[in-house]
Amino acid sequence: MALAEPRENNTIIDLASIDERILRVRAGFTSRRTQPLHFRKKQLQALDRLLVKGEDELLDALSADLGKHRTEGWLTEIAIVRAEIKEALSSLKSWAAPKKVRLPAAHQPGKAEIRSEPLGVVLVIAPWNYPLQLLFSPIVAAIAAGNCVVAKPSELAPATSAAIAHLVPQFLDGSVVTVVEGGVEETTELLRNRFDHIFFTGGPNVARVVMEAAAAHLTPVTLELGGKSPAIVTRDANVAIAARRVAWGKWLNAGQTCVAPDYVLVHPSVQTEFIDALSDAVQEFFGVDAATSESYGRIVNARHQRRLERMLRDPEAGRVAFGGSVDAQKLFIEPTVLVNPDLGATVMNEEIFGPILPVVPCADLDAAIAFVNGRPQPLALYVFTESSETAERILDQTSSGGACVNHCVQQVGITQLPFGGVGESGTGAYHGQAGFDRLSHKRSVLNKPTRPDLRIAYPPYTAFKDRLYRKLL
Ligand code: NAD
Numbered sequence: 154m155a156l157a158e159p160r161e162n163n164t165i166i167d168l169a170s171i172d173e174r175i176l177r178v179r180a181g182f183t184s185r186r187t188q189p190l191h192f193r194k195k196q197l198q199a200l201d202r203l204l205v206k207g208e209d210e211l212l213d214a215l216s217a218d219l220g221k222h223r224t225e226g227w228l229t230e231i232a233i234v235r236a237e238i239k240e241a242l243s244s245l246k247s248w249a250a251p252k253k254v255r256l257p258a259a260h261q262p263g264k265a266e267i268r269s270e271p272l273g274v275v276l277v278i279a280p281w282n283y284p285l286q287l288l289f290s291p292i293v294a295a296i297a298a299g300n301c302v303v304a305k306p307s308e309l310a311p312a313t314s315a316a317i318a319h320l321v322p323q324f325l326d327g328s329v330v331t332v333v334e335g336g337v338e339e340t341t342e343l344l345r346n347r348f349d350h351i352f353f354t355g356g357p358n359v360a361r362v363v364m365e366a367a368a369a370h371l372t373p374v375t376l377e378l379g380g381k382s383p384a385i386v387t388r389d390a391n392v393a394i395a396a397r398r399v400a401w402g403k404w405l406n407a408g409q410t411c412v413a414p415d416y417v418l419v420h421p422s423v424q425t426e427f428i429d430a431l432s433d434a435v436q437e438f439f440g441v442d443a444a445t446s447e448s449y450g451r452i453v454n455a456r457h458q459r460r461l462e463r464m465l466r467d468p469e470a471g472r473v474a475f476g477g478s479v480d481a482q483k484l485f486i487e488p489t490v491l492v493n494p495d496l497g498a499t500v501m502n503e504e505i506f507g508p509i510l511p512v513v514p515c516a517d518l519d520a521a522i523a524f525v526n527g528r529p530q531p532l533a534l535y536v537f538t539e540s541s542e543t544a545e546r547i548l549d550q551t552s553s554g555g556a557c558v559n560h561c562v563q564q565v566g567i568t569q570l571p572f573g574g575v576g577e578s579g580t581g582a583y584h585g586q587a588g589f590d591r592l593s594h595k596r597s598v599l600n601k602p603t604r605p606d607l608r609i610a611y612p613p614y615t616a617f618k619d620r621l622y623r624k625l626l
Contacts, residue, residue: 168342174331175274175346178301181328182273187299190245196296196329197245200289201238203324204231210320211285214312218284219406220451220484229405230285233566237290240568240585241297248297248589251598259625263601269593271299272373273349278340278363280355281453282409282506284310287377288317291352292330294588300350301329305343308336309453348372350592354411356504357577375581375591377411378574379504381528382553384414384535384561385521387543392423394559395537396430399510400438402535402561404488407450408508409457412533412555412562415505418515418524428490428512432475435488444478444485452484452507461486461507469495471511518546525551530576535561554578 186192204211208231215226241248254265275295279288288306295302304321306314318332333339344351344366353363354377367374386395403413419427439446452458458481464470465477465486476489491511494501500511515521525534534553536544544558554574557564565572565584573582583591609618 168339171333171339171342172346174333175303175343177328178274178303178331181326182271182301184328187271187296187301187329190249193296193299194242194245196325197238197241197293199324199326200293200296201235203320204235204238204289206324207316207320210316211313214310214316215285217312218281218310219409219453220449221406222448222450225405225448225450226285230283233286234289234293236566236568237293237584237588241293241589244586245297245589248586249299254597260599262605263599265597265599268596268598269298269589270596272592272594273300274303275300275350275352275592276303276305276343276348278305278343278351278353278355279307280411281307281309282406282411284313285317287354291354291375291583291588291592294583295352295592296329297589298592300592302331303343303348304330304332305340306332306334308334350375352583352592353377375583376574376579377572377581377583378532378577378579379411379506380531380574380578381415381504382412382531382533382535383525384417384537385515385525385547386417386419386423386427387518387521387536387538387540388420388422389539389543390420390423390537391539391559392426393430396427397434397437398560399535399537400431400434400488403510404435404438404449404508405562407452407486408488408510409450409453409506410562411506412565413506414510414533414535414561415531416501416511416513418513418521421514421516424492424512424514428474428492431490431510435475439488443487444480444483449488452486455481455484457507458484458486461505461509464498464500464503464505464507465489465491465509467498467500469498470500471495471498474512476508518543522547522550525553530554530574530578532574532578533557533561533564552576554582 212223212226215221249269251266251268256263256265277291284307288304292302306317314334318334321332347370350373351367352375357378360376384399399414439449443449462479471491471494474490474492476487478487486508489509494511530552532554534556536547536558538544555564568585571582571587572584573579581591
């Protein structure tokens with residue numbers, strides 16, 4: 154019986170079809186068809202074909218949603234997922250192989266191993282900023298681990314969501330991966346159901362909703378969240394290169410990147426040189442007027458445009474070193490650097506998630522470390538220094554989901570490095586084997602022969618047995 158509800162934009166949410174889709178992939182999982190590795194490989198190859206054959210449609214959609222240049226869309230969305238697929242295809246056999254465990258003498262004879270088993274049906278909920286990569290990369294891990302997937306793309310990237318919903322059924326088995334488009338209502342309906350894992354990428358407020366819904370079914374969750382990722386530029390940094398790399402990581406996707414440097418802590422002796430070099434880099438990347446550059450993206454929607462404009466106009470946000478112009482009609486905000494913001498300003502307390510970069514002078518390393526440690530653990534931390542001692546000191550004395558020395562954002566594109574947060578920036582990591590392990594159950598299997606069956610191992614307990622146990626164990 155279809156339960157249909159009208160939505161503001163007059164489209165109809167067919168909630169019953171959501172339940173039907175979940176049942177279909179549940180049946181797909183129960184049939185155990187995803188168990189053989191060759192089946193999983195076929196699905197991964199099909200996903201790869203989707204990305205090749207659907208490339209134009211997907212890149213057009215990314216451009217419509219976020220003004221993403223096709224090259225940037227290919228690099229940061231399609232290529233990353235294809236690298237994940239390639240790694241899974243070449244490593245699946247070894248990831249999935251049972252891992253033998255040597256038994257201690259007291260437990261001999263016998264054999265022990267750890268097997269990787271699929272969890273079941275995984276719900277993947279994706280955000281809008283990398284709407285393709287952040288939906289498909291968890292799907293690669295889920296398929297590799299033998300799971301079925303209900304995929305919920307972000308409604309705030311509607312063209313990409315539609316392209317994904319259009320392409321997935323053409324390439325992937327509908328009893329293995331199904332796409333449910335929609336926003337809050339649809340996700341709420343999805344979350345009423347029991348899944349075997351929920352893989353959520355997004356903000357902390359919705360993460361709380363997801364965790365609460367998961368708790369009702371005791372469903373484990375992976376939460377890929379965000380936060381304020383600092384970049385520390387020390388006095389011995391190669392300032393020109395630090396600035397160019399910070400500029401690249403910050404203004405990629407118009408700053409709407411979860412691992413973008415959110416703010417910079419800079420040694421006062423190199424602050425002016427650093428800001429000048431940032432300005433040079435922006436001109437080199439996007440010309441004198443970024444509004445006319447095809448390489449520079451747009452803000453996702455009017456609500457985020459207003460949020461960012463409010464941050465920018467806050468009198469406590471600091472002096473505008475360069476940039477600052479906006480065009481609300483075109484969802485454009487110029488690459489902008491703010492200097493010396495008040496630490497109470499919104500821009501220093503909320504995740505910026507846009508093209509505004511506060512630069513905060515920081516007297517020394519101890520002050521920079523204390524600054525970072527005084528705030529929730531970020532998703533990423535960047536250190537720019539020519540001294541490995543300085544880099545080690547900062548890494549040793551701080552904590553973050555991931556880190557990168559003398560570059561930024563790049564750590565995410567390396568499939569061999571687990572990607573995830575810590576504390577408020579998230580729970581659990583994925584990419585490459587980490588994703589396979591995250592979406593597998595590690596089942597310990599001990600196999601004992603029936604002979605020998607020594608009576609001494611059973612009650613009744615005696616003083617002699619007590620002495621023997623204490624000696625053996
Ligand atoms: P969001 O939390 O608003 O939305 C994420 C998903 O949740 C969307 O699919 C949305 O439809 C759904 N959703 C929204 N409200 C809901 C509700 N009330 N109940 C159930 N589902 C709901 O996040 P966003 O705005 O799409 O993305 C921005 C955030 O994501 C930032 O905080 C950013 O740092 C974070 N992020 C993290 C990563 C990462 O990999 N760690 C990557 C990208 C973005």
